[in-house]
Amino acid sequence: MQMNTESSLVSSPIFAYGFRPFFLLAAIYAPLALLPWVGALLQLFTLPMPLPPIAWHGHEMLFGFVGAALAGFLLTAVPSWSGYEPVTGGRLLALVLIWLAGRVLFWLCAAVPPVLVAAVNLLFSLALLASVVPAFCSEGGRAHTSIGVGLAVYVVMQGIFYLSWLWPERLPGMTSIDVLNSTVNLLLVMIALTVSRIVRVVAMAARHESGLCGPFRLTVARERLAVFMLVLFAIADVFAPGHAVTGWIALAAAAAQADRISEWPWGRSMKRPYLLLLTLSYVWMMVGLVLVGITDLTALLPGYTGRHALSAGAVGTAVLAVLCIAGLRHTGRPLRLPRVIWIALAALVVTVILRTLVPMLWPEYYLLAGVALPFVFWLLAYLLYIVGYNHYLLSVRADGKPG
Template sequence: MSQPSALFSYAFRPFFILAGVYAIAIILAWIGFLFGGWPLPLGWSPLQWHSHEMIYGFVSAPIAGFLLTAMCNWTGAPPLRGAGLVALVLLWLSGRAVFWFAGWLPGWLVAVVDLAFLPVVALYAGRVLLRYGNKRNLILVAVLAALTAGNLLMHLGFMNGGVGLLKLGQGLGLDVITLMIVVIAGRITPAFTANWLKMHGGRPERVTQSARVTQWALASVLALTLVALLPLPLWVEGAVALLAATANGARLYQWSGWQTRSEPLLWILHLAYGWIVVALVLRGLGAFLPALSDSLWQHALAVGGIATLILGVMSRVAMGHTGRPLTLRPFGRLMYAAIIASTVFRLLAANQWLDYRIGVTLSALAWILAFALFVVLYAPILWQPRADGRPG
């Protein structure tokens, strides 16, 4: 099998590489703009351009790569491959291209091209899930639809000059991605943990999942997503965020993540979920303590929770789905350490515990190191055929 056909044999292969590369590009551009005076053909306000491309640009790639790959395991359906996958990749790239040239293009064109990707993924995923009778996972199609709605709000806000719509779309994107993490990580993390403990003589019976706690964890995050869209007093959102933090903290505790401390491919998943809990706590407290800025919980969620989980899942899937042993690549621990450092530096800067310029720069450098290591370590695996000679 040639390298190009291997690259487009499963969605995780091209989309994980693109996620790694784009994570570097978007932060390089942002830091250059903030501190280096680099001109960017933004079209949008710089802050909202940055947040849009982090939420709806960068994160959408690993979501598509993971979902379209996992569906094959859930349903037994053949993967999207070849020309169809190439077309989907080009659609994602087109969305990124129009944003980098948004200052020179009509707003409607930027919106049409950028908004197309997530609905196409949702329609394809929904069709496959229905055809194979896997209705349980249709919730993820609804999540993709909600992400599309958030993206649309940001575009409408830009075209109409509505800052409120821009912020609403940004917040909805973060909340919906959080909900997706609570659903997906809530399935894979305890399952992977129990299986690993069983294989390595641990105590898998300590990995528990209470139906009631799980229901509260999911329902509270869904409630938070809805409450944030309504014109309610801030303390209501804060109270729901604290409830979500409590439920998801209890859920994480039940997974006994401390038993995986010798396996980085597992503890990174527990750590990422832990950052979600921290972000919910900070969001809840911020409603009652104005000294805690929104930037604090937003970056705890975006860098600590979302980006850390993305690296953890991509580094695991890249090995397991290419017929290789489930082990972390050399220098993989440095990759994980770098994303942890990026989170810590960004939070220190967000709450002015570290000089803003220094903190943001250190966070950006650590972020770039983390994703550069991913690209260097895993791109060669992702574009090569499976190690065991099997298709895929």
């Protein structure tokens, strides 16, 4: 009986590969994770919780929404890179159930022991790490160890968040918001590392579809410099947040990212939404780093300036890009994004513009134009993703291959 159940799970499309359930869950949860925070700010409703609403919101965005997207990506990309057996069937179902349990517990965190909430959520990240470590250790996966290290640090950051929440006296001088900002910085590093592996494929596809030919190269040294500067910024922002030195490093990191994408194919190739998504993620990364740099070097801008460009902008756009690109490639389909993704992309751009500029330039309109409207456009972006991709994620591969 147990073997038959396992067999049916393996043969079910939704549990045939890690990206299928987790991409769908990430898209569904993206707007849901905003509801308690938006409801509290607009004074519509409050969710009982033993931690500040902004910390709840930040956790669920970075370790709930992004955690699901990260799981879907790693459980799919790492086996593809390494040739290692992917996590499917019952093992994949177990990971999904742990993630869901973590979300339920965080919504009920005022009614259950906080230690249980933290333990279950951390269990998911540890289980994800354990699921991909063997692939990183295999002969084919060693070249991608840096991403495995990034995932390990991500798990550590989640543990530090729980320490700052449950036992703040053990982390003097570090708040949960500091931990969340550091987690965003870590995700920027992971995006940079991942883009190194993705952009060559999608750039070549974009050039081919645009009728361009000839050699296309990306300079490895430029890629490494861009990653190194992001790592340096992440470290500086931990030990010297708001310091002038951190500000200069942020500006240098922005320049390194601009240098990196200067080699990407521009012109007609940027009409391909899959390449445009990756590029916009980098544009928001540069904007956010420049704003953080100016904030650290001057007293002209509020301390949070630039953080939304890095989180909702760079991270949010990168997540949508991965969900779109991997959702096609790993279901055996050509890189032709559904037309609704253009609208989703536009909605996401509007979201980030409002979240970045309104609090800084028009604080008197913060609740309407800086909270309510961005939530509507964010909801629209991921709703359109679900509309465009649910059939791909829930049905068998178009080319008949397993996965």
